[in-house]
Amino acid sequence: xxxxxxTLLTEADREHLHEATLKVLAETGARFDSPVARATLKDAGCxxxxxxxxxxxxxDLVRWALSAVSRKVVLASREPGHDLVLDGSRTHTSSTGxxxxxxxxRTGEQREPELEDLAQIARxxxxxxxxxxxxxxVSPTRDVPSELxxxxxxxxxxxxxxxxxxxxxxxxxxxxxxxxxxxxAAPEADLTVTAIFSSLYCPMSPLVHGKAEVEAAxxxxxxxxxxxxxxxxxxxxxxxxxxxxxxxxxxxxxISAVILLKLVNEECPLVLTGNAGALxxxxxxxxxxxxxxCLMDLGLLEMIKYYGAPSQSIGFSNDSFDIGFLCGLExxxxxxxxxxxxxxxxxxxxxIGGAEVFSLAKLALDAEAVQYLARLHRGVDIDxxxxxxxxxxxxxxxxxxxxxxxxxxxMRAGEQWVxxxxxxxxxxxxxxxxxxxxxxxxxxxxxxxAQHSPPPLPPGALEAIDQLLxxxxxxxxxxxxxxxx
Amino acid sequence: xIFGPGMLESGITFDLAQLVADNELIAMTKFCRRGIPVxxxxxxxxxxxxxxxxxxxxxxxxxxEGVRELSTTKLIDRExxxxxxxxxSPEFYEKARGEARRILAEHRPEPLPDDVAEQIHAVVxxxxxxxxxxx
Numbered sequence: 001x002x003x004x005x006x007t008l009l010t011e012a013d014r015e016h017l018h019e020a021t022l023k024v025l026a027e028t029g030a031r032f033d034s035p036v037a038r039a040t041l042k043d044a045g046c047x048x049x050x051x052x053x054x055x056x057x058x059x060d061l062v063r064w065a066l067s068a069v070s071r072k073v074v075l076a077s078r079e080p081g082h083d084l085v086l087d088g089s090r091t092h093t094s095s096t097g098x099x100x101x102x103x104x105x106r107t108g109e110q111r112e113p114e115l116e117d118l119a120q121i122a123r124x125x126x127x128x129x130x131x132x133x134x135x136x137x138v139s140p141t142r143d144v145p146s147e148l149x150x151x152x153x154x155x156x157x158x159x160x161x162x163x164x165x166x167x168x169x170x171x172x173x174x175x176x177x178x179x180x181x182x183x184x185a186a187p188e189a190d191l192t193v194t195a196i197f198s199s200l201y202c203p204m205s206p207l208v209h210g211k212a213e214v215e216a217a218x219x220x221x222x223x224x225x226x227x228x229x230x231x232x233x234x235x236x237x238x239x240x241x242x243x244x245x246x247x248x249x250x251x252x253x254x255i256s257a258v259i260l261l262k263l264v265n266e267e268c269p270l271v272l273t274g275n276a277g278a279l280x281x282x283x284x285x286x287x288x289x290x291x292x293x294c295l296m297d298l299g300l301l302e303m304i305k306y307y308g309a310p311s312q313s314i315g316f317s318n319d320s321f322d323i324g325f326l327c328g329l330e331x332x333x334x335x336x337x338x339x340x341x342x343x344x345x346x347x348x349x350x351x352i353g354g355a356e357v358f359s360l361a362k363l364a365l366d367a368e369a370v371q372y373l374a375r376l377h378r379g380v381d382i383d384x385x386x387x388x389x390x391x392x393x394x395x396x397x398x399x400x401x402x403x404x405x406x407x408x409x410x411m412r413a414g415e416q417w418v419x420x421x422x423x424x425x426x427x428x429x430x431x432x433x434x435x436x437x438x439x440x441x442x443x444x445x446x447x448x449x450a451q452h453s454p455p456p457l458p459p460g461a462l463e464a465i466d467q468l469l470x471x472x473x474x475x476x477x478x479x480x481x482x483x484x485x
Numbered sequence: 486x487i488f489g490p491g492m493l494e495s496g497i498t499f500d501l502a503q504l505v506a507d508n509e510l511i512a513m514t515k516f517c518r519r520g521i522p523v524x525x526x527x528x529x530x531x532x533x534x535x536x537x538x539x540x541x542x543x544x545x546x547x548x549x550e551g552v553r554e555l556s557t558t559k560l561i562d563r564e565x566x567x568x569x570x571x572x573x574s575p576e577f578y579e580k581a582r583g584e585a586r587r588i589l590a591e592h593r594p595e596p597l598p599d600d601v602a603e604q605i606h607a608v609v610x611x612x613x614x615x616x617x618x619x620x
Binding site: 012017236238281 | 494522532569
């Protein structure tokens with residue numbers, strides 16, 4: 001079935017960008033603040049300047065690491081039936097991460113998030129069929145000490161959704177505790193085969209790998225936890241102003257992490273990310289949904305595909321401050337680019353202002369937009385039934401199709417997507433506000449959260465996870481106001 | 486040709502503010518159509534190598550040159566939040582309405598030459614007479 005797709009680069013462009021990336025990796029290299037990481041890379045034949053912490057990569061090692069990346073990655077779920085199979089056949093979705101603010105659904109106030117906000121997000125992800133995985137979408141800074149944020153977030157999301165948990169661990173000492181939590185949540189699963197958790201790893205542009213972050217990633221790679229490597233360059237600030245230059249540097253940053261993690265464990269599943277923003281030169285603001293960002297994301301996604309690796313990007317990003325016309329426009333533009341570029345995972349759902357603020361209502365609206373994109377993906381069926389020359393002949397000039405069986409069959413088969421929040425209502429309903437998509441989304445969120453209970457953890461697991469968290473808090477001299485529930 | 490700027494309700498209603506908003510979208514779309522030029526110059530190899538890890542590109546020559554190549558917006562807000570709030574948190578559609586009003590108040594298209602306008606008017610008068618609008 002013909003399905004729309006979007007491409008940007010020629011074969012010569014891709015080779016040019018690849019050669020440029022190899023050159024940056026070989027001559028500029030990247031800074032690794034971790035001596036352990038540098039030692040691993042040195043043993044594999046990299047040129048290491050320990051004083052400057054710079055590692056330079058021989059092209060053969062780069063090629064080996066890229067060839068070791070598996071095209072297929074399965075991000076599993078605690079509840080059966082929700083695995084994400086990243087093999088190029090479809091785009092999966094994930095709530096955005098990791099916003100420093102949340103929009104309170106009851107008061108409309110923008111405020112610092114707490115653990116209950118993350119619990120609500122996870123429960124909403126659990127019930128929305130269009131959202132496949134839950135990211136640590138907000139950082140619960142209001143009621144959790146920063147040293148416990150990641151572990152408390154993991155415990156909270158595990159307890160509130162049966163879907164795949166897409167989080168972040170930036171402290172190496174958190175990794176064994178997180179693995180213990182995962183074993184408690186899914187005791188039947190062999191976590192090296194069925195990974196119910198995957199983690200972000202973010203190099204810092206330009207070309208830096210922080211000590212704690214990279215050592216946490218190495219510890220996860222050793223246990224075959226899937227890792228999505230996520231550079232976030234700002235063209236003109238932390239990356240070259242030129243779009244092609246930013247693509248090259250981003251690839252160099254992500255591939256330098258691929259090499260290290262593949263040396264730690266060749267079996268470690270990896271996902272690369274095609275997501276670049278820009279520094280707005282008049283306001284000095286990070287912008288994520290400009291035409292330049294769309295182009296860079298598309299170029300990066302094509303390069304990741306060229307390398308035969310699974311890909312991720314942010315759809316539904318925007319540079320708006322509220323949920324209005326501009327927010328919808330930018331979110332859908334960049335989501336359509338990502339979707340038509342056939343990224344394996346599209347994160348970003350629920351975000352306002354370049355992942356500055358998380359909104360439950362925006363998550364519901366984005367989920368509805370995913371239905372639209374899924375209809376695009378299904379494309380146009382071209383067969384005897386769908387072309388239907390006989391029916392056209394029967395109806396003829398000046399007739400209508402309302403009474404045709406083909407109309408009824410196609411309607412039942414979903415030939416036309418029927419939205420529920422983006423209602424196609426009458427002018428009167430628009431005037432009286434009863435078709436306002438945002439108001440309808442808020443109502444849907446309230447109703448779903450009141451009705452839905454996520455699948456429970458195995459008996460005793462929640463208490464054990466809470467205890468684990470409390471023990472870690474005590475060891476680190478920290479206390480939390482509330483449990484992981 | 487892409488048809489439809491200014492359209493609401495699948496073309497049942499025309500909205501001047503929507504036309505102004507669509508104009509901005511057309512500019513962004515045209516920008517995307519330019520694609521990404523890939524060459525030794527645009528990959529900025531020398532600068533990536535000169536800047537190296539953990540620095541910034543603000544002082545690089547291509548950054549200054551590149552500023553002129555960036556997409557620019559009139560209605561799409563790229564201000565920081567504080568500046569947006571100080572301006573009264575303007576909504577995109579309201580800005581488009583304001584811009585439509587400003588254009589109507591200020592913009593005067595180049596008029597037709599007098600003789601051309603007269604000839605066209607004469608055609609209209611003749612047509613009106615032929616169909617009986619005027620005696």
